[in-house]
Amino acid sequence: MIIQATEQEGYEKLSQELRRGVVILAALSQLQTPQYGYSLIDRLAERGFNIDQGTLYPLLRRLESQGFLDSMWNVEGSRPRRYYVINEAGRTILAQLSHDWQSLAEVMQRLLNDEGV
Amino acid sequence: MDLIERYLGAVSNYLPAKQRNDILAELRSSIYDSLERNDQALDDQAAVVAALQALGEPAKVAAAYGNNRQYLISPALFPQFRSVVLLVFSIMIATQLGLALLGSLGNQRLNIINTIWGVIGNLPATFGLIVAIFWGLQQLEVDTEFEPKKPFDPRKLPAITPASEKVGRGSQLFGIAAQVILLGWLMQFQAEGGFRWFSGQGFFENPVISQYFALVVVASIVNIVVDLVVLWRGVWQTSTRIASLAASGLSIIVLFLLIQGHSAWLVNAGYPNSLIELSKLGTMIRENNMAIGMSAFYYGLTFTAFFVIVDAGYTAYKLYQERSRAQQNEVVATA
Structure with missing residues (x-):
């Protein structure tokens, strides 16, 4: 039982590491229109990509401070919300990362097929 | 409500002063969004607990906003x-x-x-x-x-x-x-x-x-x-x-x-x-x-x-x- 639990924990950690790299790509891809934190989580979940709030909110701020997103507070709704939207620099980086992702996916597919996984 | 403010207070202890208010306002808004999305009331303590647990431990949440230099002496020194x-x-x-x-x-x-x-x-x-x-x-x-x-x-x-x-x-x-x-x-x-x-x-x-x-x-x-x-x-x-x-x-x-x-x-x-x-x-x-x-x-x-x-x-x-x-x-x- 203990071994099974350890294996499950190990899998979860590795799976988390695997997904960590593509979280940025997933977030940037869904910010063509302004989104606030929770709406982006919803939007990603609807498309099959689940992400923790504790991971996404700091990531949005980091992308903004790196100049790939713009943000503004909107006070018109039921409560003030901070909206994020991709900007020109973000679009450029998204295009580059998307290209990298396609190449990587193809390579990985070949590697896994060769090994019959 | 009280639980949410206590949670935000705990997070704020670990945040840099410069960004503190802005990050807390965004977190507060997100917690309310999360409850609203699931049709849960602010006075439903079990729902608030679940929402805060989903967000994570205060220290870890605050650390994610940090610049990863949370040490006094760097590994190089x-x-x-x-x-x-x-x-x-x-x-x-x-x-x-x-x-x-x-x-x-x-x-x-x-x-x-x-x-x-x-x-x-x-x-x-x-x-x-x-x-x-x-x-x-x-x-x-x-x-x-x-x-x-x-x-x-x-x-x-x-x-x-x-x-x-x-x-x-x-x-x-x-x-x-x-x-x-x-x-x-x-x-x-x-x-x-x-x-x-x-x-x-x-x-x-x-x-x-x-x-x-x-x-x-x-x-x-x-x-x-x-x-x-x-x-x-x-x-x-x-x-x-x-x-x-x-x-x-x-x-x-x-x-x-x-x-x-x-x-x-x-x-x-x-x-x-x-x-x-x-x-x-x-x-x-x-x-x-x-x-x-x-x-x-x-x-x-x-x-x-x-x-x-x-x-x-x-x-x-x-x-x-x-x-x-x-x-x-x-x-x-x-x-």
Whole structure:
């Protein structure tokens, strides 16, 4: 039982590491229109990509401070919300990362097929 | 509602002041969104607990907003830090035990527990002092996270240097340890208005140290920082030699002022500078005779000044050699 639990924990950690790299790509891809934190989580979940709030909110701020997103507070709704939207620099980086992702996916597919996984 | 504010309060404890309010406002708004999305009321405690658990532990959430530099001493500096701590602690323990044994020779009374307690009691403050010095040094060296880093160029690695040009790790560490201990003593002097020894027995107030206190502390800190930078670089270069020479120059000025001050005090008090007083050192220290203390300081400082001058002379000579060699190379290259 203990071994099974350890294996499950190990899998979860590795799976988390695997997904960590593509979280940025997933977030940037869904910010063509302004989104606030929770709406982006919803939007990603609807498309099959689940992400923790504790991971996404700091990531949005980091992308903004790196100049790939713009943000503004909107006070018109039921409560003030901070909206994020991709900007020109973000679009450029998204295009580059998307290209990298396609190449990587193809390579990985070949590697896994060769090994019959 | 109360639970949400308590959660935000806990997160705010770990956030940098500059961004605190903005991050908290965004988190608050997101928590309300999460509850609203699931049709849960703010007074439904189980729902609020679940929403906050989904967000994560306050410290971890706040850390995710940080810049990943949540340490006092960087991994790059840690080996030097560890060496300095070990050396300083060893010297302190050995010196204090030695002094305690010396003090007990006359009166045959040595309280082991008090002695050990006296030694251990000084270690935390010394440790804090070393941490503060390394932290200060690290602040001088850190670069900003988003500053583009230049690619590593192996051609810019320093040339292989002969063993004589490599910094002697042992002597450098010994110098740092001695300066840290001096700083520790100065802090004690500042706190108590004088020096104590033998498990708190005996008290000696030195008016000359009081007069030049700030200057001695500054010179000591400058020397520690320069020694650490030299130790960190690991190789003697023109820049490290110049820095070392400048620090020695400052030490010589301060030592000269202190020696002059002690000499003047001894002359005024009617004690000529002679070794006779030193022969009665043990007895007179126990009697708290100020003249012997001042005399011991006078000779100690003179002895130190002699070594600092010799060391500075050697550094100046090596610097001169280096410059001459560089000029010769330039002449050859031009020809």
